[in-house]
Amino acid sequence: MTDDLRLVDVESKHLDDVYRVRSRSFGLLSAGDREEWLSDVQGFIDDGRIVGVVDGDELVAAARIWAFQQWWGGRKVPMGGVAGVVVAPEYRGRGVGSKLMRGVLARSVEHGYPLSALYPATTVIYRHLGYEFAGGRFRYTFPAAELRSLGGKEVSVRRAGPADAKRFLELVGQLHAAARISGPLVWPEDKVAEWLGEENSFCYLAEDGFVVYGWQSGKLRVEELVAGSEATARALWSVVGSGSSISADVEAYMSPDDPAHLLVNKEADKNTVIEHWMLRLLDAPAAISARGFAPGASLEVDLELDDSELAANTGRWHLSVSGGSGSLTPSTSTGEVLRLGSRGLSALYSGTPLATMRRAGLAWGGATAGDGAIDTAFAGATSYMLDYF
Template sequence: MADDLRLVDVQTEHLDDVLRVRSRSFGLMDSGSRDEWLSNNQVFIDDRRMLGVMDGDELVASARYWPFEQWWGGRKVRMAGVAGVVVAPEYRGRGVGSMVMRGALARAVEQGYPLSALYPATTVIYRHLGYEFGGGRFRYTFPAAELRSLGGKEVSVRRAGPADAGRFLELAGQLHSSGRSNGPLVWPEAKVAEWLGEDNSFCYLAEDGFVVYGWQNGKLRVEELIAGSEATVRALWSIVGSGSSISTDVEAYISPDDPAHLLIAMEADKHAVIEHWMLRVLDAPAAISARGFAPGASLEVDLELDDSELSTNTGRWHLSVSGGSGSLTRVESTGDALRLGSRGLTALYAGTPLASVRKAGLAWGGAAADDGAIDTAFSGSTAYMLDYF
């Protein structure tokens, strides 16, 4: 790597360079998208959430991250959502991508984010930096006529819009907390209002749920549907299915555990679309204390962590779980302990069974008798996101 490559905070005057590199990575943007892109990135710059690599006076790579919260075990955990990782073609394969990502990870830790997540263009670089698969973004296709027949006409439902953004967030929070959800994002209320105000967002609100859907490539597509009762589940899906005379199919971004799979007589189309996303534990004790755990789980076990990128995670820790909460504290004991690298810890955090983590060579040591209790503590619903960022 050339000696004059250096990590910098991206400034407004660098955005033309970033856009040039981005165009070589993802293609050209139209003028409207470009204006929105510039506006969005100014916010990242102002909050010091956009890093770049300079070669002399030219910016040749950049990355940024969103200030999200993410549900884990029914509790919200701050999460840096990495996006827009771009490297000029002539600098690829020279460690520049790793350099800008290390800068982004360090900044996220500095700003107090226990977790980071991203959708990978390639897994190799991100696994090298300690990321591992955390969950998926699942899209299923259902027959619209089946949805239309689900009923729920006794439920009062009204059209909704930007003014209802706070209520949407409130309902999602209540239901993700009670359902001990893993993975869904929490967006700022202003962004939710923006989404609800889009021309192609058809929004409906019930007392204990809501749906947002629209048209995509000639099909109806559900972006989010959340409900606290069977009657509301039926009512909201029926509204979507009422378009069955125009669209024979409805695509839906939902969890693999969503009750729709159990209510609809015919199974979803077998060709489900899954986009995997990756997770990274940045601050191990903060991530554990913020996460929810299985309410009945009780666990006392030592961990030996080895994080080659974030040394503050490395060392001997004691993991304690009870009453749905967990803690990770440093200890000096020297006995056998479950050993995990950053990828192994992340996989475990995301609910991957310990047997699978061991078979992948990402965990070893410790007492086999503890594995069941560890799995129980981290168990829960399938981790999923509805959003691509």
């Protein structure tokens, strides 16, 4: 490694280098998959959402930034999803990954994302840069026969397809807002239509809910199921369970708070599969104002934030929460207040109780008597994602 390491915008001329480093990180792709991968990466290049590190003229690391929206407290917040983080083997452990991720943070700020999220291959580098665990991608397994017996025959259910993408998004918006859901991604209508048109996607729509499922490794797997009523939930799960003569078990990606857990008598597999993801606030005031809060919470408190990577977040702020909305504005007050680093702020945003954060050294200072009111404001259902990116 030379001293000529620098951040660059990845360009089309770098594609061979990116693929070479990607192959050494994740393995080779088939010819067809490689062409699809190259097309996808070119889209990120065109949008200025892929950065890299070069040593001289050779690209040795790269990362992409997805333009997402993410539900937080029942509201959609712009989020840059970090993916495809690759570093050439001979450059690992030498600070190249940190240099790359600092470039990712800067580029995400330039694009105006208040939040950044990722699935970590390792936590050390990301925690050092201010990320913290915020939720999981949860997969549960249920006996198909139990799902089949849930009933709901009085509910009208029909097959759905790409033309129903708009309605699917409307239902998700209505139900996630009402339940103050946190974590799931918001996909554009054309991507949802593409998903609904996939050969292995079995899609069914009711008046107030839908399900998308398919076969995966010889088992039925539910990718998403939302329902606005008990009857619809029973009907949609019964549709999935109708395959019980072929698949004894059904795997499902879902929230730990999903009502299905209360409808079925048991899980087939007690070992829930969890893929943890991490969150970071890039623009603290924008992230707070975009998020939803507990409707009955009322809060006026000063905070001291210390963000060693993004100086704009550092300083004393006044947090105000009322009527389900929040704001973070500069404060000139003095005295001892609750203090948070960037990891602590990310954990608080995702609903981690302050008592837990204090014991982990992510929050300190201020009167603990006020912690409960802060916890109440940020509290809600467990944060989760359905998608891996």
